[in-house]
Amino acid sequence: xxxxKFGGTSVGKPxxxxxxxxxxxxxxxxxxxxxxALSGTTNTLLSIAESLYKNNxxxxxxxxxxxxxxxxAFIKELYKTENGLKKGQEIIEKEFNxxxxxxxxxxxxxxxxxxxxxxxxxxxxxxxxxYLEEEGVKAVLLPALEFMRIDMDDEPMLDFLDEKLGExxxxxxxxxxxxxxxxxxxxxxxxxxxxxRGGSDYTASLVGAGIHAEEIQIWTDxxxxxxxxxxxVKRTFPVRELSFDEAAxxxxxxxxxxxxxxxxxxxxxxxxxxxxxxxxxxxxGTLISNQTVSKDIKAIAAKDGIVGIQIRSSRMLLAYxxxxxxxxxxxxxxxxxxxxxxxxVAVSLTxxxxxxxxxxxxxxxxxxxxxxxxxxxxxxxVGDFTFNQNGIVNRVMxxxxxxxxxxxxxxxxxYNISVLIPTEYKEQAMxxxxxxxxxxxxxxxxxxxxx
Ligand code: ADP
Ligand code: ASP
Ligand code: MG
Numbered sequence: 001x002x003x004x005k006f007g008g009t010s011v012g013k014p015x016x017x018x019x020x021x022x023x024x025x026x027x028x029x030x031x032x033x034x035x036x037a038l039s040g041t042t043n044t045l046l047s048i049a050e051s052l053y054k055n056n057x058x059x060x061x062x063x064x065x066x067x068x069x070x071x072x073a074f075i076k077e078l079y080k081t082e083n084g085l086k087k088g089q090e091i092i093e094k095e096f097n098x099x100x101x102x103x104x105x106x107x108x109x110x111x112x113x114x115x116x117x118x119x120x121x122x123x124x125x126x127x128x129x130x131y132l133e134e135e136g137v138k139a140v141l142l143p144a145l146e147f148m149r150i151d152m153d154d155e156p157m158l159d160f161l162d163e164k165l166g167e168x169x170x171x172x173x174x175x176x177x178x179x180x181x182x183x184x185x186x187x188x189x190x191x192x193x194x195x196x197r198g199g200s201d202y203t204a205s206l207v208g209a210g211i212h213a214e215e216i217q218i219w220t221d222x223x224x225x226x227x228x229x230x231x232x233v234k235r236t237f238p239v240r241e242l243s244f245d246e247a248a249x250x251x252x253x254x255x256x257x258x259x260x261x262x263x264x265x266x267x268x269x270x271x272x273x274x275x276x277x278x279x280x281x282x283x284x285g286t287l288i289s290n291q292t293v294s295k296d297i298k299a300i301a302a303k304d305g306i307v308g309i310q311i312r313s314s315r316m317l318l319a320y321x322x323x324x325x326x327x328x329x330x331x332x333x334x335x336x337x338x339x340x341x342x343x344x345v346a347v348s349l350t351x352x353x354x355x356x357x358x359x360x361x362x363x364x365x366x367x368x369x370x371x372x373x374x375x376x377x378x379x380x381x382v383g384d385f386t387f388n389q390n391g392i393v394n395r396v397m398x399x400x401x402x403x404x405x406x407x408x409x410x411x412x413x414x415y416n417i418s419v420l421i422p423t424e425y426k427e428q429a430m431x432x433x434x435x436x437x438x439x440x441x442x443x444x445x446x447x448x449x450x451x
Contacts, residue, residue: 001031002217004024006036006278009221016278017131032179032211033179034181035200037183041067042183045116048060048099052108064103068096084130115191122184142172161210201218201259205263205265208266216272220276222238223280224257225288227298227438234431238285238286242286242287243415250298250382273287273289274288297383298382300433301379305352307374308349309372310370326364333359338350339407339409339420387414400419400421
């Protein structure tokens with residue numbers, strides 16, 4: 001079986017739901033289909049939560065009414081029969097009654113926020129399954145809240161998923177399409193929780209690993225992983241093939257097309273991941289697998305909101321035990337470290353979880369001097385950097401010659417180099433890198449033929 005995931009834009013309009021029905025039923029093969037919320041819905045739900053935190057009930061009610069009107073209009077175009085529309089009406093009535101009931105809960109807490117945030121996927125999957133049924137497709141909706149769990153460290157419980165989903169699938173061998181929600185899960189307290197923004201990709205990969213799928217397909221609004229962030233750089237193009245390691249690196253360091261952890265479960269069970277475009281289904285897209293192809297530069301990604309911390313030791317830094325002391329503090333506050341560089345007198349590292357920054361700083365200051373830089377960006381360049389054999393590191397440095405570099409990490413693996421820069425230089429740096437790494441010959445020609 002394959003797992004196909006459709007993102008917000010892919011389900012964001014009634015006619016898109018009509019076309020994905022055609023896409024998923026074309027080959028007649030049984031599939032698991034993971035859906036996100038309709039585009040914009042999760043943002044709206046979170047902004048309703050924001051109003052409720054502020055106790056601004058009239059504002060929350062106004063936002064709920066507007067969202068409700070949007071869904072009313074949506075179902076009128078989605079369904080073609082009176083019965084279908086009636087079913088759609090029942091679905092949105094039930095879920096919006098629930099959303100409205102949260103307005104009366106005081107105080108409004110994180111628990112209620114997560115319940116509200118989950119409604120997007122709960123709505124989209126019910127509406128879509130009812131539409132498939134209206135069209136005569138044999139379909140069933142399996143609630144993700146029954147098989148997707150996270151543990152105390154927010155880690156998805158894959159063994160539980162394997163077993164539970166296996167059981168839940170058994171009675172449905174006759175179904176062509178098995179629908180489920182992306183993003184949502186339950187936490188160890190049994191409450192509704194989620195896999196963080198963009199988490200539907202992660203759901204698809206976890207489900208794919210859980211059922212040992214033949215392939216995981218992520219259908220979105222672009223024709224695969226591009227060589228650079230199309231929101232920041234004008235001239236980008238799709239990368240045909242990536243290895244799991246390369247894709248994991250790009251996703252972790254900011255390529256929004258994939259949730260940062262999507263690749264982990266797929267790599268664990270060696271399941272290929274294909275990125276495809278719902279608006280242009282015939283485009284080849286990107287295939288991510290355990291194969292490494294061509295020795296070249298593949299792509300660039302950037303992650304904002306990074307804090308750089310320089311830790312200067314009062315005594316000799318690299319005396320053994322010092323780094324352990326440093327990293328134990330980050331471990332204690334469950335704060336992952338992304339980049340590290342060292343010198344004889346100092347170690348610099350980066351974090352993006354800043355909720356415990358103050359405590360971390362206080363503990364580090366007991367035995368060192370600390371310098372903290374906020375508003376930093378990590379730019380990650382992925383490709384073949386084996387011993388700089390292609391001279392590519394030189395090209396990277398040349399492209400970044402006018403950018404203040406705060407840190408450079410090279411040699412951690414042979415397939416990436418990362419730099420830390422102030423966020424204000426991000427656009428300039430990514431465009432310079434793009435020209436120098438992907439349009440090198442063209443750029444050189446312009447330089448040498450210029451009058
Ligand atoms: P979905 O709602 O389908 O999950 P997302 O908006 O989360 O879609 O992800 C797709 C978007 O990711 C694209 O529209 C594009 O703007 C953005 N993006 C950022 N970096 C890349 C990249 N390297 N390649 C492709 N898309 C990227
Ligand atoms: N709907 C969720 C979000 O907007 C999950 C997803 O789209 O992947 O973050
Ligand atoms: Mg997404």
